[in-house]
Amino acid sequence: xxxxxxxxxxxxxxxxxxxxxxxxxxxxxxxxxxxxxxxxxxxxxxxxxxxxxxxxxxxxxxxxxxxxxxxxxxxxxxxxxxxxxxxxxxxxxxxxxxxxxxxxxxxxxxxxxxxxxxxxxxxxxxxxxxxxxxxxxxxxxxxxxxxxxxxxxxxxxxxxxxxxxxxxxxxxxxxxxxxxxxxxxxxxxxxxxxxxxxxxxxxxxxxxxxxxxxxxxxxxxxxxxxxxxxxxxxxxxxxxxxxxxxxxxxxxxxxxxxxxxxxxxxxxxxxxxxxxxxxxxxxxxxxxxxxxxxxxxxxxxxxxxxxxxxxxxxxxxxxxxxxxxxxxxxxxxxxxxxxxxxxxxxxxxxxxxxxxxxxxxxxxxxxxxxxxxxxxxxxxxxxxxxxxxxxxxxxxxxxxxxxxxxxxxxxxxxxxxxxxxxxxxxxxxxxxxxxxxxxxxxxxxxxxxxxxxxxxxxxxxxxxxxxxxxxxxxxxxxxxxxxxxxxxxxxxxxxxxxxxxxxxxxxxxxxxxxxxxxxxxxxxxxxxxxxxxxxxxxxxxxxxxxxxxxxxxxxxxxxxxxxxxxxxxxxxxxxxxxxxxxxxxxxxxxxxxxxxxxxxxxxxxxxxxxxxxxxxxxxxxxxxxxxxxxxxxxxxxxxxxxxxxxxxxxxxxxxxxxxxxxxxxxxxxxxxxxxxxxxxxxxxxxxxxxxxxxxxxxxxxxxxxxxxxxxxxxxxxxxxxxxxxxxxxxxxxxxxxxxxxxxxxxxxxxxxxxxxxxxxxxxxxxxxxxxxxxxxxxxxxxxxxxxxxxxxxxxxxxxxxxxxxxxxxxxxxxxxxxxxxxxxxxxxxxxxxxxxxxxxxxxxxxxxxxxxxxxxxxxxxxxxxxxxxxxxxxxxxxxxxxxxx
DNA sequence: CACTTTACGTA
DNA sequence: CGTACGTAAAGTGG
Numbered sequence: 001x002x003x004x005x006x007x008x009x010x011x012x013x014x015x016x017x018x019x020x021x022x023x024x025x026x027x028x029x030x031x032x033x034x035x036x037x038x039x040x041x042x043x044x045x046x047x048x049x050x051x052x053x054x055x056x057x058x059x060x061x062x063x064x065x066x067x068x069x070x071x072x073x074x075x076x077x078x079x080x081x082x083x084x085x086x087x088x089x090x091x092x093x094x095x096x097x098x099x100x101x102x103x104x105x106x107x108x109x110x111x112x113x114x115x116x117x118x119x120x121x122x123x124x125x126x127x128x129x130x131x132x133x134x135x136x137x138x139x140x141x142x143x144x145x146x147x148x149x150x151x152x153x154x155x156x157x158x159x160x161x162x163x164x165x166x167x168x169x170x171x172x173x174x175x176x177x178x179x180x181x182x183x184x185x186x187x188x189x190x191x192x193x194x195x196x197x198x199x200x201x202x203x204x205x206x207x208x209x210x211x212x213x214x215x216x217x218x219x220x221x222x223x224x225x226x227x228x229x230x231x232x233x234x235x236x237x238x239x240x241x242x243x244x245x246x247x248x249x250x251x252x253x254x255x256x257x258x259x260x261x262x263x264x265x266x267x268x269x270x271x272x273x274x275x276x277x278x279x280x281x282x283x284x285x286x287x288x289x290x291x292x293x294x295x296x297x298x299x300x301x302x303x304x305x306x307x308x309x310x311x312x313x314x315x316x317x318x319x320x321x322x323x324x325x326x327x328x329x330x331x332x333x334x335x336x337x338x339x340x341x342x343x344x345x346x347x348x349x350x351x352x353x354x355x356x357x358x359x360x361x362x363x364x365x366x367x368x369x370x371x372x373x374x375x376x377x378x379x380x381x382x383x384x385x386x387x388x389x390x391x392x393x394x395x396x397x398x399x400x401x402x403x404x405x406x407x408x409x410x411x412x413x414x415x416x417x418x419x420x421x422x423x424x425x426x427x428x429x430x431x432x433x434x435x436x437x438x439x440x441x442x443x444x445x446x447x448x449x450x451x452x453x454x455x456x457x458x459x460x461x462x463x464x465x466x467x468x469x470x471x472x473x474x475x476x477x478x479x480x481x482x483x484x485x486x487x488x489x490x491x492x493x494x495x496x497x498x499x500x501x502x503x504x505x506x507x508x509x510x511x512x513x514x515x516x517x518x519x520x521x522x523x524x525x526x527x528x529x530x531x532x533x534x535x536x537x538x539x540x541x542x543x544x545x546x547x548x549x550x551x552x553x554x555x556x557x558x559x560x561x562x563x564x565x566x567x568x569x570x571x572x573x574x575x576x577x578x579x580x581x582x583x584x585x586x587x588x589x590x591x592x593x594x595x596x597x598x599x600x601x602x603x604x605x606x607x608x609x610x611x612x613x614x615x616x617x618x619x620x621x622x623x624x625x626x627x628x629x630x631x632x633x634x635x636x637x638x639x640x641x642x643x644x645x646x647x648x649x650x651x652x653x654x655x656x657x658x659x660x661x662x663x664x665x666x667x668x669x670x671x672x673x674x675x676x677x678x679x680x681x682x683x684x685x686x687x688x689x690x691x692x693x694x695x696x697x698x699x700x701x702x703x704x705x706x707x708x709x710x711x712x713x714x715x716x717x718x719x720x721x722x723x724x725x726x727x728x729x730x731x732x733x734x735x736x737x738x739x740x741x742x743x744x745x746x747x748x749x750x751x752x753x754x755x756x757x758x759x760x761x762x763x764x765x766x767x768x769x770x771x772x773x774x775x776x777x778x779x780x781x782x783x784x785x786x787x788x789x790x791x792x793x794x795x796x797x798x799x800x801x802x803x804x805x806x807x808x809x810x811x812x813x814x815x816x817x818x819x820x821x822x823x824x825x826x827x828x829x830x831x832x833x834x835x836x837x838x839x840x841x842x843x844x845x846x847x848x849x850x851x852x853x854x855x856x857x858x859x860x861x862x863x864x865x866x867x868x869x870x871x872x873x874x875x876x877x878x879x880x881x882x883x884x885x
Numbered sequence: 886c887a888c889t890t891t892a893c894g895t896a
Numbered sequence: 897c898g899t900a901c902g903t904a905a906a907g908t909g910g
Binding site: 596615618620625626627632633721722723725728798800805 | 899907
C-alpha cells in the first residue's frame with residue numbers, strides 16, 4: 001500500500017529489462033558450470049527484488065513478448081526489421097527466468113501477437129480505473145505515454161538496470177517539455193531508429209516539441225504541414241505518411257484481452273523450496289537471501305511452499321506377538337521401516353494404507369532378540385514389503401541374523417531410476433515432490449524439538465503412499481529394470497558391503513612411510529631449483545613460481561588463473577624444459593598415492609577388512625559409485641600402484657581371489673546397437689579388436705598393424721563412445737587436426753553403421769526427450785532442445801554415451817546378481833566382494849575354485865544376448881595385484 | 886566452518 | 897572441443 005492507502009499494482013516488462021541486464025552484466029561472471037548463461041536472469045531478478053523491497057506492491061505481474069511477430073509487424077513488416085535477432089545466449093535465458101518467477105509465484109503474462117508493453121498498457125489502464133496506484137517498469141520509451149497522476153513509469157537509466165528513474169507527469173514535462181500524452185507525437189516525428197521507424201529528417205525532440213506546442217496537436221500540425229517553414233518543413237511534408245505510421249505503431253494497446261485483471265494479481269507467498277531449487281540450478285547464492293528478505297521469508301524457513309503437513313496416523317505400540325498378529329491379518333503390501341543405531345536395528349514400524357476398521361493403520365515394536373524370532377518368518381518370507389532406502393536396513397537385519405525377503409519397492413531407488421537427475425535422496429524429498437506434503441521433521445538444532453519427527457511406523461506409512469505415486473508414473477519398461485535389475489542388485493550390494501575386502505595394514509603403512517620420505521626429498525630438490533619454499537600442492541602458489549618467477553609461457557586458462565595440471569606441465573616440459581617441472585610432477589604423484597594409501601589404511605575395520613558403501617543411486621547412467629572409501633578408483637597404471645593393489649588380499653578362511661572382467665564391453669555394445677557388420681566381425685574373428693580395426697582403417701594385414709596405428713584406432717574407438725571430436729582426438733594423440741579428421745573419415749568409411757547409429761540415437765533422444773539402454777533404463781535429456789549451444793552439445797555427447805555406458809552397467813549388474821544368486825543356490829561359501837564397473841572381485845573358499853570360475857564365466861557371459869559374444873577374462877591370485885591382469 | 890576450485894585416481 | 901564418478905587440499909567468504 002502507498003501513503004495514499006490505495007493498493008499498488010506493479011507491472012514489469014520482463015523482456016526489455018532482462019535484455020538490458022544481458023548487455024550490462026559480463027557473461028563470464030554469470031554462467032553456470034555447465035555453460036548456461038545467467039546474466040540476464042540475474043540482472044533482472046536483482047532489479048526485481050530491489051523494486052519489490054522498495055515499492056512493496058500489493059499486486060504484481062511480469063509480461064513477456066512471445067516472439068518478434070506482432071500486430072505491428074503485420075501492419076508494417078519493416079517494424080524492428082533492422083534489429084538483429086536476439087542472441088540465443090539471451091533467448092535461452094527467458095524460459096529459465098520465467099521458471100524463477102513461477103517459483104516466486106509471480107504471475108507471468110504473454111500474449112501472441114502483442115508486445116509486453118501492450119500488456120503493461122492494458123493493466124495500467126485497467127488498474128488506474130480500478131483505483132490502484134500503478135507502477136510500470138519497462139525499458140521501452142514508448143511506455144512514457146502511460147504516465148498519469150495514477151501511473152508512474154520506472155525506467156532504467158543508462159548507468160544500469162539497478163538505477164530506475166521515476167517518471168511522473170511532472171518529470172516527463174521537465175524532460176520532454178510536454179505532458180506524457182504527447183510523447184507518442186514527439187516520437188512519431190523524431191522516429192525510432194531501434195524499431196526501424198524513420199522519422200522526419202533533421203527533426204529532433206526540440207523541433208518536435210516546438211511544432212506541437214505551436215499547433216496544439218499532431219493532427220493540427222499535419223493538417224498545416226504546408227505552413228511549416230524551412231528545410232525541415234519540406235522534410236515534414238515529404239514524410240507525412242511516415243509520421244502517421246509511426247504514430248499508429250507507437251500507440252500502445254490498452255484493451256488487450258487478458259485472462260486476468262489487476263485485482264487478480266495480488267502478491268502471493270513464494271514457494272521457498274522451488275526458489276531454492278531453481279537458484280541452486282542457476283548457481284545463484286547471494287540472490288537467495290535477498291529474495292527472501294524482500295518478500296519476508298526467513299532464511300532456513302521451509303515455509304512458503306504449498307506443501308502442508310498432513311497428520312499421519314498415530315502408531316499403536318505393540319509387543320512382538322501383537323505385531324506378528326497384526327501382520328498376519330494384513331496380506332497386502334506393507335510399508336516397513338527399521339530404525340538403526342550404529343547399524344543395528346532399534347525399532348520396527350509397519351504400516352498399511354488399507355486399514356480394517358478395528359485395526360490400527362500403523363504399528364511399532366521395539367527390536368529385541370525375541371521380537372526378531374517372532375517376526376523372522378514374516379521378515380524372511382515373500383510377503384510384499386516397501387522400504388525406503390532399504391540397503392542399510394537390509395544390512396542391519398542381516399547383522400541381526402535376519403535375511404529380509406519380499407522387498408517389492410524402494411521409493412528412493414525407484415525415484416532415482418525414474419529421474420536420475422533429481423536430487424531426491426530422502427523420503428522427505430519424495431513426499432514433497434510426489435504428494436505435495438511435508439514430512440514431519442524434528443528440528444535437529446533443538447535439544448527439545450518443538451516439532452516431533454515422524455515415527456518409524458509413520459515413515460512406513462508415507463513410504464507406501466509415495467510408492468503409489470511413483471509406480472503410477474513409471475513406464476512398464478522402467479518398471480522391469482527396477483524389479484529385475486535394481487531390486488535384486490540392492491540385496492547383492494548389501495552382502496558385498498557386509499563382507500568387505502581384506503586389506504593389509506602392514507603393506508600400506510610401510511608404503512606410506514616410503515612415499516612420504518620420497519615426497520619430502522623431491523620437495524627439497526624442487527625448492528632448491530627455485531631458491532624458495534612454496535606449497536607444491538597449491539595451484540595458486542605454483543602459478544606464481546611458473547609464470548612469474550620462471551617466466552614460463554602461460555597455459556590453459558582456468559577460472560582463477562592458469563592451469564598447472566599434469567598435461568599442461570608435460571607440455572611445458574617439452575617446450576621449456578626445467579628441472580622444477582619434472583620434480584613437481586613426481587611430487588604430485590607421490591603425494592597422490594600416499595593420500596590414497598592413507599585413506600585406505602584408516603578405512604580398515606577391526607575385522608581387518610574395508611567395507612565400502614556402494615551408491616546405487618549415485619550416477620546418471622545406471623552405474624554404481626563407491627564411497628567411504630571409493631574402491632572404484634584404486635590406481636593401476638604405474639609401477640607403485642601394483643603395491644597398493646597387492647595390499648588387497650584374500651581374507652582369513654578363504655583360499656584365493658578371483659577377478660573377472662568384461663573385455664571391451666562398451667565396444668561390444670556399440671557393435672550390437674549399431675549392427676555394424678565390420679565391428680561384429682571383429683569380435684567374432686577372435687582377432688585383437690584394435691589390430692582388426694587398424695587393419696581395416698589403414699588397409700594393411702592385421703599382422704602389419706604397427707603399434708602407432710593400433711594406438712590411433714584404439715583412441716578413436718574409445719573416443720567414439722564419448723562423442724569425441726576431431727579436435728579432441730588430435731589433442732589426445734598429439735597429431736594435427738587434419739590427420740585426426742582423416743583418421744575419422746577412414747574409420748567411418750569402414751565402420752559407417754557406427755556413425756549412423758550414433759547420429760540416429762541422439763536424434764531419437766531429441767524426439768523422445770530421453771535415451772534408453774538395451775534393457776529399457778531411461779535417462780532424460782531436456783537440454784537436447786536447449787538454444788544454448790554449449791548446453792545442447794554437452795547434452796548430445798552425454799546422450800550419445802548414456803545408452804552405451806548404461807547398457808554396460810545393466811549387463812554388469814545382471815552378471816553380478818546372477819553370480820551372487822547361484823553361489824548361494826549352489827551352497828558355496830565363495831562371495832563377490834567388489835564391483836569396479838566392468839570387473840568383479842570374488843573371494844573364493846578352499847576347494848571351490850573350479851565351480852566358482854565356471855559360474856562366474858557363465859553368468860557374466862550370458863548376462864545379455866548380444867550379436868557379439870561377451871568375453872570374460874578371469875584371473876587368480878592371493879591378492880588383487882596378482883589376480884588382476 | 887562451509888563451500889568452491891583445482892587436480893587426479895578409476896572405468 | 898571426451899562420458900561417468902569420489903576425494904583431498906587449498907582457497908574463499910562469512
